[in-house]
Amino acid sequence: MPEQPAGPHGPDDTATAKEQPRRRQARGERRIQQLLEAAASVFCTSGYTAASTNAIAREAGVSPGTLYQFFPNKEAIAVELGDRLMHDLRDTYGEALAPIDPGTSLTDAVGATVDRLTAFNTEHPVFFALMHGPDVPGGITEAHDALHTNLIGRVEDLLASLLPPDADKAHITRTAHVSLGIYKAGLELVLSHEGAERQAYIQEIKDVLTRYLEPLVGDRLGRSAG
Amino acid sequence: MPEQPAGPHGPDDTATAKEQPRRRQARGERRIQQLLEAAASVFCTSGYTAASTNAIAREAGVSPGTLYQFFPNKEAIAVELGDRLMHDLRDTYGEALAPIDPGTSLTDAVGATVDRLTAFNTEHPVFFALMHGPDVPGGITEAHDALHTNLIGRVEDLLASLLPPDADKAHITRTAHVSLGIYKAGLELVLSHEGAERQAYIQEIKDVLTRYLEPLVGDRLGRSAG
Amino acid sequence: MPEQPAGPHGPDDTATAKEQPRRRQARGERRIQQLLEAAASVFCTSGYTAASTNAIAREAGVSPGTLYQFFPNKEAIAVELGDRLMHDLRDTYGEALAPIDPGTSLTDAVGATVDRLTAFNTEHPVFFALMHGPDVPGGITEAHDALHTNLIGRVEDLLASLLPPDADKAHITRTAHVSLGIYKAGLELVLSHEGAERQAYIQEIKDVLTRYLEPLVGDRLGRSAG
Amino acid sequence: MPEQPAGPHGPDDTATAKEQPRRRQARGERRIQQLLEAAASVFCTSGYTAASTNAIAREAGVSPGTLYQFFPNKEAIAVELGDRLMHDLRDTYGEALAPIDPGTSLTDAVGATVDRLTAFNTEHPVFFALMHGPDVPGGITEAHDALHTNLIGRVEDLLASLLPPDADKAHITRTAHVSLGIYKAGLELVLSHEGAERQAYIQEIKDVLTRYLEPLVGDRLGRSAG
DNA sequence: GATGAATGAGGATTCATTCAT
DNA sequence: TATGAATGAATCCTCATTCAT
Structure with missing residues (x-):
């Protein structure tokens, strides 16, 4: 979260005072949006590691100093960007990645999920850049970590709704990691x-994921012609 | 040291003189080895993008200049490292990634391949770093390209021996990319x-790959208990 | 310091705000001046080729990074330096290098031009360094090229006013090159x-130039005692 | 002079001993020739300042170490190269730069000199590079200094034979510098x-020089139609 | 908030020169 | 002699970050 943009429930609820901070917030929010869009663009073209804060500021049409007024460092930009992307994803497709109606076949569930994620990735190319993160092997940094954790959580939820209720928690986690890994690859x-x-x-x-998950799902779902 | 000292004869073209250049090259070869090991170490800890030639030289205990006597740039180091790794892989496991005896089940073929590659990766952690390459989106660099192409070729060969002989070339290539992607993830x-x-x-x-490939293999292989 | 402080108003587009950017630019302009003076000094003592950007920055008492905030590379410094010198020259002596009054003798015209240029060179020793440029045979770089082209143009103008109106353009150009070459030597x-x-x-x-040009001038000018 | 290649008048004049050193000298001489030619080539393409000893050694097909066995540094190469060029010049055109027959017109003397020097320069492009030297304003280095001094001397001789016998020494020197400067330009x-x-x-x-020198020569030479 | 100047350590790379072999 | 490996300071240039205005 960039700085403390004055909590939305502050006690200064007078009519006159309300306008001032709100306008300021608005201006700040516009700047942040501007910067995040610029960052997205630069991350896409240069990759996260090679992206420079100066380049982001330039792309956003502001000075480096302004950038640092909203974000303490490069990492924070990536984190915020990831957060917003996850919110977007949630806003677009709801809490679940797939429509979990009883009776949905695994094939359909996987197909819908892949299609949605792929559509989202096509629309937000940064998502891919952030998911892969820097090439530092072990050192997945905060931003990607957050994004990854969030995604894994959602995949776990999805799997939990697909797998038998007695499924091992660790097993679900492992399956989620493998599934997400497959998807990213x-x-x-x-x-x-x-x-x-x-x-x-x-x-x-879709085929890989369906075939991978099929034996785990058991008889829980109907089978489509897929 | 293991080299024969080879008397200090002039550069005359006698039989004994043959040893001379070998001694000289030996020092260079040792340095190259040293530098590649240092590079491997640095690539592993910092990732390819963040690795600096100075850091590699430092790790190797030589001056920056020495590094550049053997390699024109960072990329060249990665390329050479990749080449040697591929040779190692070939030397260790032969041309094929798996033992393709008639009668080998898909499960066994996949299992053996995964085990071998994993053992190799455990022994040579750089391999992973090189396979993944820099985080620049489109910019897969020469080194990773070479490594990847080589690997893809070997996977294609493997698949060609597993899939029906009438399999589409493009299909095999696609399957190889997917399989390697899965493995890397x-x-x-x-x-x-x-x-x-x-x-x-x-x-x-192993499960993912086996289930992914099973429908493609047809009746070509026996089926193990998997 | 001589700039008006210009009250700390926001970036609103009011009339008073016009001063603000000027203050900021002022610091930069001072730095540029500083850097150009440092560059002039270093070019003079080390020559253009041997001059290093770090040395220029050091001479200017700033960090290398600061230099690169104003100039993208050494060449750009030379170009800007050359530009400013040409402006100075023009500001000091006007458009023409010599006072072309009808009736001025060639001797006087040449004498005045040489005196002016020499005075200018004495006051701005870099001018010489820039005129001569790097010792790379064919590689006359942008900066020297620009300076040289500019000077040649002015010499051509001067000659055009001295030579008969029916003089060949190519001939004037050649004569200009030779004259400038003589002067530089x-x-x-x-x-x-x-x-x-x-x-x-x-x-x-003066003698060389006068005698060289005399036969070309014809009866156009009066003849002094020279 | 590169090292001490055993003075050509050494006392070791025995038949047996003569062969050994001579062959060694021969080999050394060949190397020196090789290196000088390489240096000439590199000086021409890169200029003196930018030319690197490593590049010269590479061009000569020898190792850097070998180069330093014959020349203590880059400067020494240029000096030796200049020396040999001056010898070549002398060998080709004799002691004088121009045929000083009584009755030769100034026009002819200047014409012949310019033609000869120009032919020589065309055949030995390094000559030009060495004459101009590095772009360090005041700091003309040893090599160019030597070459320049030598050339000035010859021009002085030439002028001494052209100018009246009572000519001032300082005047001749000045005239020589100016003449050579004109020629180089x-x-x-x-x-x-x-x-x-x-x-x-x-x-x-030719015109510039002739017109410049004409008034100085007086009635000493005949006048051609030039 | 916003600016943009300032930093200085660190990046890749080169080069004249030396030295063990 | 000849080699080529070794050096390390110096090259140009970049970057995340800070700070005065």
Whole structure:
């Protein structure tokens, strides 16, 4: 969270005082938006590691000093960007990644999830950059960690609704990590291809995940023709 | 030291003189080895992008200038490192990644391949760093490209021996990319866990791959108890 | 300091706000001046090729980073320096290098031009360094190119006013190149001598140029006692 | 002079001993030749300042160590190169730069000198690079100094034979410097043009010098139609 | 808030020169 | 002699961050 933008429930609820801070907040919010969009753009073109705060500020059309008025460092930008992306994702597709109606087949659930995530990634290319993070092997940094943890949580929820209720917690976590790993690997292939080939790769991801999860799901779901 | 001293004869083209250049090259070869080991270490701890040539030289205990006597730039170090790793891999496990005896079940073929690659990766942690490469989105660099192409080729060969002979070339390529992607994603999980959890992840990779490939293999292989 | 403080109003677009940016720019402009003076000094003592940006920054009493905030590279410094010198020259002596009154003798025109240029060079020793440029054979760089082109143009103008109106354009250009070459060569001798000897060399330049141009001028100018 | 290649008049004049050193000398001489040619090539393409000893060694096909066995530093290479060029010049055109027959017109003397020097420069492009030297304003280095002094001396000799016998020594020296300066400046123009334009510039040099020297020569020489 | 100047350590790379072999 | 490995200071330039205005 950038600085403390004056809690939204402050006691200064007088009509006159309300306008001032709100306008300030608004201005700040606009700046933050501006900066995050610039950061997204730069992260996409240069990658997180190579992205420079100066470049982000330049892209945003502000001075470096202004950037640091809203974010304490590069990492914080990535964190905030990730947060907002997760909110966007939630706002767009709701709490669940897939429509969990009773009777939905695994094939359909996986297909819908992959399609949604892929659509989201296509619309927000930074998402991919943030998910992969810097190439430091062990040292996944705060931003990517947060994003990753959040995503894993949602995948776990999804799996919990698919797997038998007696499923081991650790097993679900492991399955979530593997599933997300598969998706990320697949996404890389999807994004590096166009047209029919891209579609083919999307189908591959779906197949891999469906076949991977099928034995775990048991008889819980109906089976589609897939 | 193990080299024959080879008398201090002039550069005359006699039989004994053949040893001379070898002695000289030996020093350089040792340095190269040293530098590559240092680079491996630094790539592992800092990642490829953040690794600095100065840090590599320091780690190798030589001056920056010495590094540049053997490698024109960071990229070249990574390329050479990748080359040597691929040779090592070939030397250790032969041309094929798995023993393709007729009658080998898919489960066994996948299991053996994963075990081998994982053992190799455990022994050579740089391999992972090189496979993943810099976080620059499109910018897969020469080194990673070479490594990746090489690996993809070997996976294609493996798949060609598993899939029906009438399999589409493009399909095999796509399957190879997906399979390698899965393995790389899985490896990340494997390497970030220890003991039983690590073993569990290894088993997951095997399961994912086996289930992914099973429908493609047809009746070509026997089926084990998997 | 001479700038008006300009009250600390926000960035609102009021009339008073106009002063604000000027204050900021002022610091930068001072730094640029400082850096250019430092560069001039270093160019003079080390020559353009050997001059290092770090040395320039050191001479200016700033960090290397500061230098690069104002100039993208060494070349740009030279270009800007050259530009400002040409402006100075123009500001000091006007558009023409010599007073072209009808009736001025060639001797007087040449004499005045040489005196002016020499005075300018004595006051701005960098001018010489920039005119000569790096010792890379073909590689006349942007800065020197610009300066040279500019000077050649002014010499051509001068010659055009001296030579018969039917003079060939190519001939004028050639004559301009030769004249400027003579002057530059002479200047080197002038600058490397002091006192009477220097004066003698100045006279030599005038003689060389006058005698070279005399036959070309025809009856256009009056003849002084020279 | 590179090292001490055993003076050519050493007392070890025995038949047996003679062969050994001579062969060694021969080998050394070949190396030196090789290195000087390489240096000439590199000086021409990179300029003296930018030329690196490593590049020269590489161009010569030897190791850096070998280069330093014959020359203590870059400067020494330039000095030796200059020496040999001056010897070549002398060998080609004799002691005088121009044929000083009584009755030769100044025009012819200047013309012949310029033609000879220009031919020599065309054949030995390094000559130009060495004459101009590094762009360090005052700091003309040993090599160029030597070359320059030598050339000035020869020009002085030439002028002494042209000017009246009662000419002031200082005046001759000054005239020599000016003449050589003019020639060098002109040569730069000549070398940067081709074909007819080059010829035109050659003629300009001749004109400039002739007109410059004419008044000084007095009635000493006949006058050609020039 | 906003600016942009300032920093200085650190990045890759080069180079004249030396030295063990 | 010849080699080529070794040096380390110096090159240009970048970057995250701070600070006076």
